[in-house]
Amino acid sequence: MSILGKLSFKDQAFKLREDAILDATARILASKGFDLMTMDDVALEVGISKPSLYKHFKSKEDLVTEAMIRLLTGAQAFWEQLPDTGGPVGKLRALLEWAMRVRLAGGLPFLPSTSPQVREMLTRSLRYVTKVVKLNSTLKSAVQDAKKQGLLRRDLPDDVILFTYYARTCDPAVEYLRLYAKLDDDAIVAHMLAVFFEGVQPGGATAS
Amino acid sequence: MSILGKLSFKDQAFKLREDAILDATARILASKGFDLMTMDDVALEVGISKPSLYKHFKSKEDLVTEAMIRLLTGAQAFWEQLPDTGGPVGKLRALLEWAMRVRLAGGLPFLPSTSPQVREMLTRSLRYVTKVVKLNSTLKSAVQDAKKQGLLRRDLPDDVILFTYYARTCDPAVEYLRLYAKLDDDAIVAHMLAVFFEGVQPGGATAS
């Protein structure tokens, strides 16, 4: 037991540090973007040195991919823990709000809107793609369900709704609103949701 | 006259090449993004060598800033040439459609959604900022006008409408729709406009 205990303790510490690294990665990635983030930045932020960092992740690509995977996992978990009381649109609203609040708190955007190279890199990761596909089919069901109930426009293809939905999670309007319009986070989230679901023209749907 | 003629001819050729350089810059920038675009790329695409490129633009930052300024100038020109018959919302729709078609044709997105560093670089350029401010005030007037006429929701602040509008010009949903949903350009534009103006929920405003 002592050896087992020690090993598991070590593993625990290892896992803890891995989480700290991923946290730091997310922060730096959100603030500087992929290209400007250096491995030295990450190591410095965590308080370890670069070779130790490479003990955990074999490359920069690997590190960033892992950070994105963790984010997707969190999103999936958040979705599954949501109550069904709000209906499909209520759940979609809640997840989008969650994603925007993650970003406003200095976290990563869901989509790598940044550059084609990052997107390509991620699509080379089977684990990442699997997660994306799974989350996508979950949300697609919700969208189809909502359309059946008349809660979403039937004249829009599923993909249009889904992709514009995803894009809202990395919408630069969020940053601009905070920087230049000086709105607080609650107002930003409320307005972004309103524009997405109801549009900018009047006569629109009622807020859920 | 012969000397003068020669000089003006040279200037003309110089200007022409400058345009070719800016075209190439826009193409590469749109496809690879700022960080991955190298000066060698641009020189190769234009068919000149790097030092010749530096005869025209004193740095990479300068080159990219100039490309963005040219884009804004084009947008302003397009706006001013629009007829007033469609009303303010019609003009806003038309400009947004124009911007999306520019991008779909391989051009630049309006906003540097890419990275904070690019945004910061651009805001250091007085000429760029001036153009942005001018275009922004033009569009703000249109928005206020439309709100007065009841054509845009009065419960949304001007800035919210403007920033979400700008963000649509660099919305990654456009690329995803083309890549994965296999929609043609017309359909993409129509759906993006529909979602922005009318939202994804039913019971919305009529298309202008």
Add this chain to the structure above:
DNA sequence: CAATAACGCTACCACACAGTAAACAAAATT
């Protein structure tokens, strides 16, 4: 045909960053 001016280009520098090898410290075991 010779001299000169203008122009563009090859070859280079400095630097930053991803990734690694080998020295070093600390703990665990005997």
Add this chain to the structure above:
DNA sequence: AATTTTGTTTACTGTGTGGTAGCGTTATTG
């Protein structure tokens, strides 16, 4: 206490890129 083992760091390499110095090359003029 001696030895092995584990984990960490300092110091380095190689590569790619922004930016430049100085050399060919062509056109122009007398």
